[in-house]
Amino acid sequence: SAVISQKPxxxxxQRGTSxxxxxxxxxxxxxxxxxxxxxGQSLTLIATANQGSEATYESGFVIDKFPISRxxxxxxxxxxxxMSPEDSSIYLCxxxxxxxxxxxxxxxxLVL
Amino acid sequence: DQQVKQNSPSLSVQEGRxxxxxxxxxxxxxxxFLWYKKYPAEGPTFLISISSIKDxxxxxxxxxxxxxxxxxxxxxxxxxxxxxxxxxxxxxSGASGSRLxxxxxxxxxxxx
Numbered sequence: 462s463a464v465i466s467q468k469p470x471x472x473x474x475q476r477g478t479s480x481x482x483x484x485x486x487x488x489x490x491x492x493x494x495x496x497x498x499x500x501g502q503s504l505t506l507i508a509t510a511n512q513g514s515e516a517t518y519e520s521g522f523v524i525d526k527f528p529i530s531r532x533x534x535x536x537x538x539x540x541x542x543x544m545s546p547e548d549s550s551i552y553l554c555x556x557x558x559x560x561x562x563x564x565x566x567x568x569x570x571l572v573l
Numbered sequence: 574d575q576q577v578k579q580n581s582p583s584l585s586v587q588e589g590r591x592x593x594x595x596x597x598x599x600x601x602x603x604x605x606f607l608w609y610k611k612y613p614a615e616g617p618t619f620l621i622s623i624s625s626i627k628d629x630x631x632x633x634x635x636x637x638x639x640x641x642x643x644x645x646x647x648x649x650x651x652x653x654x655x656x657x658x659x660x661x662x663x664x665x666s667g668a669s670g671s672r673l674x675x676x677x678x679x680x681x682x683x684x685x
Contacts, residue, residue: 462619465616492671494672494673503662503676503678504617504662504664506672506674509672553617555616555673559670560605560622560669560670561669562619562666562670562673564616564617564618565616567614567615569614
C-alpha cells in the first residue's frame with residue numbers, strides 16, 4: 462500500500478483566485494493521478510502525472526485551468542486556476558505502487 | 574457515456590444480514606475491477622479487487638463476483654455491520670495500476 466497526504470485538507474476561496482494542492486507519497490511511484498469529485502457525483506479523472514513528462518489530461522480538462530507539476534517520484538501539485546463556484550469539489554490524488562490504486566484523503570474546496 | 578454504472582443509489586440492510594452491491598460496465602476492454610468504500614470527508618479506501626481471469630475473489634467478509642459475459646460485478650458483504658455504512662464505488666481499468674473509471678456510488682446503510 463502507500464501512505465498519501467494532501468495539503469490543504471480544505472479551503473474556502475474567492476472566485477478568480479488560484480489554489481495549489483500538494484500530494485506527498487511515502488514511497489516512489491511512477492504514476493500519480495488527480496481526480497475530482499463534485500458534490501453528489503462520482504470521481505472523475507482530471508489527469509495522469511508521470512515524473513519527467515507532461516501530464517496527460519482527460520477530455521474536458523485543460524492544462525491552463527489545471528496545471529500539474531511532478532518534480533520527483535514522491536510529490537505532485539495540482540493548481541486550480543481562475544476558480545469559479547463550479548470548481549467546488551473534493552480533489553484527490555492517487556498512486557499505484559502495485560496493482561491497486563490508493564487515494565489520498567482529499568482536499569475539499571469551496572469557491573465563493 | 575457512462576461506462577461504469579451503479580444503478581442503485583442507496584441500499585439499506587439490517588445488521589448481520591448480507592449486503593449486495595451491484596455494478597455494470599459497458600467497455601469490454603476493462604480488465605481489472607475494484608471496489609472502494611468512502612466515508613464523508615475522507616478519500617476512497619480500497620476494499621477488494623478482481624481481474625478478468627477470475628470470477629470470484631474473497632477477503633474476509635467481502636466477496637466480489639464477476640460475470641464477464643453479462644459485464645456485471647457485485648460485492649457481497651456478510652455479515653453486514655453498522656460500521657460498513659458508507660458510499661461504495663466500483664471502478665474499472667484496462668489493466669491493473671492504470672487509470673480508473675468509477676461508477677456513481679451506492680450509499681449503504683446498515684441498521685443496528
